[in-house]
Amino acid sequence: MIGYWDRQLRNVFANHSYFDYVGLTPDQMHGKPMVEITGATVFEQIQPYVDAALAGEPQIFQSAMVDTHRTQRHFQTSYIPDVIDGEVRGFIVQAIDVTARVEAEEARDEALRLFQLRMANAPFGEAVLTTTGHALMVNPALCQLVGCTSEDLAGSTYRDFVHPDELAAAMEQHRRLVAGEVAQISAEHRYLRPDGTTIWVQRNAVLAPGHEYGVEDVIIAQFQDVTARRVAEGELALLVGTDRLTGLYNRHALVGRIEEHQCGPVGLIFIDLDGFKQVNDMHGHAAGDMVLVEVARRLKDAVSEPNSVYRLGGDEFVVLVPGASRDAVVADLATTVCAAMTGRYPGAADDFHLTASVGWTHGPADDAEELIGKADVDMYRHKARLRESAW
Numbered sequence: 001m002i003g004y005w006d007r008q009l010r011n012v013f014a015n016h017s018y019f020d021y022v023g024l025t026p027d028q029m030h031g032k033p034m035v036e037i038t039g040a041t042v043f044e045q046i047q048p049y050v051d052a053a054l055a056g057e058p059q060i061f062q063s064a065m066v067d068t069h070r071t072q073r074h075f076q077t078s079y080i081p082d083v084i085d086g087e088v089r090g091f092i093v094q095a096i097d098v099t100a101r102v103e104a105e106e107a108r109d110e111a112l113r114l115f116q117l118r119m120a121n122a123p124f125g126e127a128v129l130t131t132t133g134h135a136l137m138v139n140p141a142l143c144q145l146v147g148c149t150s151e152d153l154a155g156s157t158y159r160d161f162v163h164p165d166e167l168a169a170a171m172e173q174h175r176r177l178v179a180g181e182v183a184q185i186s187a188e189h190r191y192l193r194p195d196g197t198t199i200w201v202q203r204n205a206v207l208a209p210g211h212e213y214g215v216e217d218v219i220i221a222q223f224q225d226v227t228a229r230r231v232a233e234g235e236l237a238l239l240v241g242t243d244r245l246t247g248l249y250n251r252h253a254l255v256g257r258i259e260e261h262q263c264g265p266v267g268l269i270f271i272d273l274d275g276f277k278q279v280n281d282m283h284g285h286a287a288g289d290m291v292l293v294e295v296a297r298r299l300k301d302a303v304s305e306p307n308s309v310y311r312l313g314g315d316e317f318v319v320l321v322p323g324a325s326r327d328a329v330v331a332d333l334a335t336t337v338c339a340a341m342t343g344r345y346p347g348a349a350d351d352f353h354l355t356a357s358v359g360w361t362h363g364p365a366d367d368a369e370e371l372i373g374k375a376d377v378d379m380y381r382h383k384a385r386l387r388e389s390a391w
Contacts, residue, residue, distance in 0.1 A: 001075075004082070006090040007054060009034040023068040038065065046077075053079035053091040062098070074102040112212060125223030128213065129205075131178045133157035136213050145201070145225055147193040158221075163190035163198065170203075177207055177219065188226060200230040243311040245289060246296035254310040257320055258368040267321030267330030267362045269337055270375035271299075272383065274355045276315040279347075287347045291354070294345050302340040307333070318372065327362045334360045357383035 001021065003014040014029045022029070022037055034050070035043040042065050049059040059079040067073050075095040082090045116137075119126045125142030127135055138153045146153070146161055162170045166189045173185045184206045191201045202224045210218035241253030249257070258266060273295065280288040295317065299309045303319050310318045319337060324330050341356035359379025361371060 001093070001095040003029075003093045004090060005034055005093065007088065009050065011037065012090065021065065021067045021073060049077075049079055050091075053081050054088055056081045056083060056088050062102075063095075072099075073097055074099045108212075122222075124225075125201075127153075127221050127223070129157075129219040129221055130210075130215060131207075131217055131219060133159060133174060133219070136218065142223055145199070145223055146191060147195055147197075152194075158203070161191045161193070163192055166190055174205075177205060178217075180207075183207075188230070199225055200227045202226045246293055246311050248296050248299075248309050248311045248317075250310060251312045254312070254318055254320060254372070255368040257308065257322075258365045258371060261322045261365045264323055264365070265325075265363055266365045266371070267324035267327075267333070267360060268371050268375040269319040269321065269330065269334045269358060269360045270372070270379040271317040271319070271337060271341060272357045272379055273315035273341070274357055274383070275352075276354065279352055279354075283347060283350070283352075287352075290347060291345045291352065295341060298340045299337065302337055303333070312372075318375070321362075324362055330360050330362045334358050 001015065001017045003018065004012040006012055011029045011032050011034070014024075014026045016026060018029060018037075019025055024032075024037070029037060038046070042063070046061075046063055049061050053059050058081060059077075061077055062074065063077050064072055064074050074097070076098045077093065077095040080092040080094070081088050082092060119137070119139045122139055122141055125145040126139045127142055128137040129135055134155055134157050135153050138150055140150075143150055143153065148156075158170065158174070159167060170187070170189050173187055176182045177185045184204065186202070186204045188200055188202045191199050193199065203221060205219050205221040207217050208220050210216055241249055241256070243250045258268075273291070276288065276291065279291055292311075292315065295315075296309070296311065299317060299319070303309050306323070307319055307321050310320065312318055319333065321330050321333060335358075338356050338358040341354070341358075343353065345352045345354055357379050359375050359377065359382050361374040361378060363371065363374075365371060
């Protein structure tokens, strides 16, 4: 809208755009007082700018009014004084409809307000980060999660908390997100808190426009403590793969470990106690259990990493030798294991002297059950030879 008002605030000129907002043609507006055109409420709001324009001071401001359709419209308005021979005769009005822009800004501000309100009250950690990973905004839940104040976290990065063993993976996920290779990232990592404790954290993050923070893009990230779940999963996995009596790995764990080494040869040593049935029959299962626990202890003492010990059941045990380069390596360890298991075992009332039959195999880890079977067969050959020599 463009118009001209004299010192008495009567309209001198108005273009046709006024009709869309005030419902009057230029001829109908001519000579009318400004207050009659704008209404008393609007005039009261703009009067300080009018007075300043009549004092010779140009004005630029934002105003609002209700149009003929009862819709509120927003304007960016300028008053330009008309000065002739040092005297202000009136002023020129130019008003640009900025309703769409104002409504967009209001919607943005409301969305930001709701985001900040939700973030402040979220039950899980949230943060707004720069694309370099530095914190711009953090919520109370995140401070509680990592054991820091918001001041401590200001300017910090996730790299300050991720466990060193997992930092490379976390940084690669971050790089892919910022590079646009993925739309979001979701991963679980161990985080180190300032008090020295370690927690498991699930991190979800997306890239978003960052104009409100003075940057092109920001990362919106959520952090949730999943330590309890990870501990429970670990305990469950341990139960699934562990023999309850001896604490050794069980057959399920053995098969899984062999499958992990399918790229190379492995050695397998199969051990069976000679005369163990008589211990159970003559002295009871409690005595037998004491012997099995002692066998497990001796095996763990005799076998060093990366080799590992398993109880298959009853009095049958296995030693896995991953990456064994030749038969002799497995054969030597089998001899050591046999010697460690042969000897006296303490019982509740009497000690027992037991020997062990040991068999072994060495080859590719293509089929776990086949490998176990071969070592088992070799063990029975040794047991048979012992029986023959006893005769």
